[in-house]
Amino acid sequence: QVQLVESGGGLAQAGGSLRLSCAASERSFYSYNMGWFRQAPGKQREFVAGIRWSGSNTNYADSVKGRFTISRDNAKNTVYLQMNSLKPEDTAVYYCAAGRYLAATTQAQYDYWGQGTQVTVSS
16 A cells, blocks of 8 residues: 655745655555645645656646646655646645556546645735
């Protein structure tokens, strides 16, 4: 079983940047496709970004395309989400997830989840 721990959340001003990290407990991390999701208060959890196990392919929600970048370091069992040009509507709890489906964008396609990290963007 893969355990995931997110970090790097916090408070940022609109237009600012944050980098989230997600550390995995298993050496088999390298074989999982990884994703970031977020959930704002009163809203459903939504897909943000995904990356293939090899790092060769990424996909993004339209709302973050061009502002967020997902990457991974398999040697460190870690996936990252670099968030630039932050907007107040990016405020949410951010979750990382691991799964076997390629280009997965739905929660059901991921098997393991972290506990989440809060990101708050002030205007």
